[in-house]
Amino acid sequence: MENPNELPVMTMTEYKAKRDSCRQKIASKYDILGFISSGTYGRVYKAKSKIKNDGKEYAIKKFKPDKEGEAATYIGISQSACREIALCRELHHENIVGLEEVLLEDKSIHMVFEYAEHDLLQIIGFHSHPERKFMSEYTIKSFLWQLLNGVAYLHANWVMHRDLKPANILVTANGVVKVGDLGLARLFHKPLQPLFNGDKVVVTIWYRAPELLLGSRHYTKAIDIWAIGCIFAELITLRPIFKGEEAKVENKKTVPFQKNQLQKIFDILGNPTKERWPTIDQQPEYPNLSSFRPTPNVLRSMYQTWPIKSEQGCNLLAAMLEYDPLKRITAEEALNHPYFQEDPKPGLDSFAGQPVEFPLRRITNEDKDMRATGAAPKPHAHPVPPVKDDRNTKRPRVE
Amino acid sequence: MAANFWTSSHATHWILDRRRLAEAMKEDLEYVDIATLTKIKMWYYNIIGKIGKRLQFRQQVVATAIVYFKRFYTNIRSTDPSLVAATCIYLACKIEECPQHIKHIITEMKHALANLGGFDYDTSKVAEFEFYLLEELEFYLIVYHPYRDLTLIAKDLKLEESNLQTAWFVLNDSYRTDVCLLYAPHMIALAALYIICVVHAERFTDGGSSSNNPNISSTDDSGGGNNMTPHTHSSAHLHAQLHSMASKKGLHSHHHTPNMEGHGINNKDMVQWFADLNVEMEEIIEITQEMLSLYGIWKDYNEESVPAMIQALKKSSRPTTPATPQQPTQPSQ
Numbered sequence: 001m002e003n004p005n006e007l008p009v010m011t012m013t014e015y016k017a018k019r020d021s022c023r024q025k026i027a028s029k030y031d032i033l034g035f036i037s038s039g040t041y042g043r044v045y046k047a048k049s050k051i052k053n054d055g056k057e058y059a060i061k062k063f064k065p066d067k068e069g070e071a072a073t074y075i076g077i078s079q080s081a082c083r084e085i086a087l088c089r090e091l092h093h094e095n096i097v098g099l100e101e102v103l104l105e106d107k108s109i110h111m112v113f114e115y116a117e118h119d120l121l122q123i124i125g126f127h128s129h130p131e132r133k134f135m136s137e138y139t140i141k142s143f144l145w146q147l148l149n150g151v152a153y154l155h156a157n158w159v160m161h162r163d164l165k166p167a168n169i170l171v172t173a174n175g176v177v178k179v180g181d182l183g184l185a186r187l188f189h190k191p192l193q194p195l196f197n198g199d200k201v202v203v204t205i206w207y208r209a210p211e212l213l214l215g216s217r218h219y220t221k222a223i224d225i226w227a228i229g230c231i232f233a234e235l236i237t238l239r240p241i242f243k244g245e246e247a248k249v250e251n252k253k254t255v256p257f258q259k260n261q262l263q264k265i266f267d268i269l270g271n272p273t274k275e276r277w278p279t280i281d282q283q284p285e286y287p288n289l290s291s292f293r294p295t296p297n298v299l300r301s302m303y304q305t306w307p308i309k310s311e312q313g314c315n316l317l318a319a320m321l322e323y324d325p326l327k328r329i330t331a332e333e334a335l336n337h338p339y340f341q342e343d344p345k346p347g348l349d350s351f352a353g354q355p356v357e358f359p360l361r362r363i364t365n366e367d368k369d370m371r372a373t374g375a376a377p378k379p380h381a382h383p384v385p386p387v388k389d390d391r392n393t394k395r396p397r398v399e
Numbered sequence: 400m401a402a403n404f405w406t407s408s409h410a411t412h413w414i415l416d417r418r419r420l421a422e423a424m425k426e427d428l429e430y431v432d433i434a435t436l437t438k439i440k441m442w443y444y445n446i447i448g449k450i451g452k453r454l455q456f457r458q459q460v461v462a463t464a465i466v467y468f469k470r471f472y473t474n475i476r477s478t479d480p481s482l483v484a485a486t487c488i489y490l491a492c493k494i495e496e497c498p499q500h501i502k503h504i505i506t507e508m509k510h511a512l513a514n515l516g517g518f519d520y521d522t523s524k525v526a527e528f529e530f531y532l533l534e535e536l537e538f539y540l541i542v543y544h545p546y547r548d549l550t551l552i553a554k555d556l557k558l559e560e561s562n563l564q565t566a567w568f569v570l571n572d573s574y575r576t577d578v579c580l581l582y583a584p585h586m587i588a589l590a591a592l593y594i595i596c597v598v599h600a601e602r603f604t605d606g607g608s609s610s611n612n613p614n615i616s617s618t619d620d621s622g623g624g625n626n627m628t629p630h631t632h633s634s635a636h637l638h639a640q641l642h643s644m645a646s647k648k649g650l651h652s653h654h655h656t657p658n659m660e661g662h663g664i665n666n667k668d669m670v671q672w673f674a675d676l677n678v679e680m681e682e683i684i685e686i687t688q689e690m691l692s693l694y695g696i697w698k699d700y701n702e703e704s705v706p707a708m709i710q711a712l713k714k715s716s717r718p719t720t721p722a723t724p725q726q727p728t729q730p731s732q
Contacts, residue, residue: 012528015478019531075501076526077533082493085533086540090408102538104530157402186496187541198496 026105030058030112032370034363041080041183042108045370046115046363057115058100062108062370074107080183081109087159087182088113095150097170097178116170116178117361120231124166126358128238134307140235142350143169145340146177147228152331154179155221158189162202164227166234175351188221195219200255203227205246210265210272211325213258215284222325225334229320236306241268257288269321270297277324312339404583408539413470415580427475431712434696436475439712441575441697442705443468443480450488450507454499458571459544464491465574466542471535476712481512482520486528494540501525515706545570548588556672558592565598566591569690575697576689582682589678590686596673597687 026032030047037044042064048057063081065074077085088099088111100112120143127133147169154161161168163184170178184202188195195218202223203212209226211219233241244261266272271294272280280286299321303314316339319329329337340346351358404410427436444465451461467487468480485508492499501522508518520528533540549570553563569591573579578587673680 012479012482016531019534023534073522074526075522076489076529077493079493079498082490082540085538086494089538090541092406102533104534107527107530109530109533 023104026060026103026110026370029103030060032060033057034365035370036361036363041078043369046361047112059113059115060370061111061113063111065107077109081111083186084181084183085109085111087185087187091154091157091159091182093150093153095146095177095179096153097180113180114178115172116180117173118171118358119180120166120169120171120235122361123171123358124234124238132238134238135235136344136354137308137310137313138344138347138352139175139350139354140232140308141340141344142175142346142348142352143171143177143235144228144232145335145346146348146350147179147231148331148334150177150179151224151228152335154185155224155331158187159185160188160195160221161185161224161227162199163204164224164231165204165207166231169231171350175347175349177350201249205244205258205261206230206240206242208258208261209325210262210323211283213262213265214280214286214289215255216325217284220325222328222330225320225328225331228331228334229317232317232320236308257285259288259291263292266292266295268297268299268302269323270295272323277327279324279326310339310342312337312342315339404543404585407541407543408537409541409543410583412537412539413580414583417581420577420580423472426477427712430476431708435708435712437575437693437696438700438705439475439708440472441700442702442709443484444575445702446481446508446511447484447488449511450504453507453510454503456492456497457495459546460491460495460497462544462546462574463495463542464488466579467491467532467536469577469580471532481508481518482525482528483532484508485518485520485525486532489525490529490532490540494542543584545573545584545588545591548585549591552585552588552592556592562595565595569594572693573686573690576693578686578689582686586678586682587686589676590683590690593673593683594687594690 029050031050033046033048035043036046036059042062045060045062046057047060048055063078085099085102088097089102092098097116098114100114103110103112123135127135151161151164159182161179161182161184163181164179168179168181170180172178184199186195186198203209207227207230209219209223212223230241242261242264244258244264247256247258247260249256271289271292274280280289299318300314303317316329316334316337319337320334322328424433424436431439447464447468448461451458451464464484464487467490468484471483471487472478472480485504489499489501489504492504505518505520505522505525508520512518546567549563549566552558553566558566566588570587573587573591578590582590
């Protein structure tokens with residue numbers, strides 16, 4: 001006789017079969033036009049809807065299954081995919097990349113995003129090669145305003161992006177900025193633990209705020225503004241403003257002191273002092289600052305040599321690159337900065353009046369995983385290579 | 400979203416109406432009555448709560464896991480709730496930013512079900528099932544909870560700490576009902592406050608046999624600790640009182656704020672405060688009734704008897720007795 005205290009054995013076969021049978025195949029909904037790029041998370045494909053006949057294009061992000069150990073046991077959806085799905089499912093804003101739907105196939109999550117033809121890394125690259133040709137102030141200002149507009153929406157909804165950099169700022173063919181890649185983003189309203197406990201390293205090194213470089217445990221949304229300041233400068237000069245060398249992580253438990261990156265920042269902004277940043281002595285890495293030689297703040301004199309002449313532009317840049325996170329301008333304040341009241345005023349189409357035609361995102365058919373099913377992509381005069389940009393962003397895994 | 404409940408997926412996709420909820424429970428109710436089904440579900444919520452306690456989760460993580468469990472369930476009969484529960488915990492930990500290794504959760508599940516046939520799923524089975532869970536949740540993963548609303552209201556009302564705690568326990572209990580599938584979190588928070596007002600009023604009319612406040616402040620699980628285990632010392636007193644209310648004619652005739660005076664809460668202010676609220680008082684009464692109905696069922700809940708009930712639900716091929724009069728989720732009058 002069976003033990004009345006034991007639970008009956010229950011199989012899920014029937015349930016699973018039922019669910020599996022009503023799941024729509026990606027190939028029945030989308031034509032895969034080609035492969036765009038890959039990264040630690042997985043691969044991205046360009047696609048077109050088969051059902052909606054609106055000609056709209058999509059980027060399908062296929063996540064690699066999260067595996068661990070030599071036996072490569074599948075251990076579920078990665079933390080980064082979880083965050084991206086959870087947040088993108090809630091966020092709806094003109095300047096945040098829109099999530100159309102999430103599909104399951106082949107034991108992988110597929111996120112279907114609206115397609116963006118360009119990104120700032122590619123646009124900056126296009127303006128830098130073969131010879132440097134600066135962007136118009138209108139385009140820069142429109143990019144910046146829309147980027148701030150998207151980030152202000154994120155911050156108003158208690159979402160911190162934590163990985164703003166040119167490669168993650170997408171731009172549609174119509175010149176509309178779409179903040180993308182929310183794989184490191186998270187809610188920061190009353191976190192259950194200090195943010196530091198979750199992810200030891202956030203933001204790609206060149207865009208990483210000084211409080212992060214000094215080991216701050218309770219950093220704030222101000223880290224995103226620092227990154228936007230760096231991006232603003234890079235849009236103007238086409239070179240990263242603080243191009244430091246990352247000290248490599250030697251063991252997983254300790255985070256190395258990023259001396260070189262801090263030096264690059266100090267070279268331009270001068271050393272941070274207690275006057276400029278009253279709580280700097282509370283930063284864990286503060287004792288390390290004594291090893292830096294004193295340098296002056298040369299941001300304004302450097303700005304004079306740049307192609308944009310607006311003094312308000314310089315004021316805004318300085319306000320975003322403020323050492324003290326408490327004094328740093330917020331996204332909302334930045335949107336109302338006098339710089340945006342001056343001519344040229346920012347517009348919804350950042351490319352309006354642009355004489356240059358940007359190359360289209362190159363897609364290839366080389367990928368064997370999701371084979372192109374649609375029409376072959378049109379060749380273009382200025383193909384850009386598929387972007388592989390995992391550079392320096394750490395996606396720490398759960399220990 | 401996070402700043403605005405009304406634009407969240409929780410508000411736009413996951414507040415169900417009673418008809419849809421009743422429809423979902425229909426099949427199970429062909430086999431067992433509503434009280435039994437409630438107990439079976441309660442048993443699984445308790446498992447989630449116990450694991451949360453052992454792994455020292457904050458209350459919010461347990462609450463999110465329970466909400467996933469509820470959202471998943473169309474019916475218990477055709478799936479294995481143990482696997483669903485484990486997967487809900489695993490996913491909730493990730494979404495609430497306190498990820499746990501999948502192996503820890505499996506170990507805890509095995510421990511919790513040790514004398515009950517065990518938990519016969521490995522890492523890959525739980526990980527695989529996460530896909531099905533995500534799909535049932537329609538990939539909407541951010542859940543709002545009433546705790547934050549309660550804290551804000553309590554601050555606004557300058558509510559005494561002990562009353563806040565009592566209301567907090569009522570919220571914990573609310574996860575054993577389906578109110579989180581039916582009402583907005585702030586309404587549930589208001590109902591919890593309403594219930595503690597009623598408790599005070601009730602005590603007054605009973606001749607004030609007890610001290611002013613439920614005897615709860617001696618416990619250590621304030622502020623986010625978890626007390627999902629039924630009848631902890633902390634809430635036993637409150638429960639006893641609510642049980643007795645549930646069995647009396649109770650609240651159903653009150654469609655106004657009970658008259659309370661001379662108790663821990665500044666009752667005159669409370670009466671005025673509820674009266675001034677621009678919310679559907681009807682909804683608050685409905686939530687309160689759900690809660691009282693729960694306490695009624697809880698009164699004769701016996702942990703040990705539930706596995707037999709689960710067997711009955713799973714094994715019976717046809718309903719043996721005509722299903723009890725179906726009044727899904729409506730409290731018995």
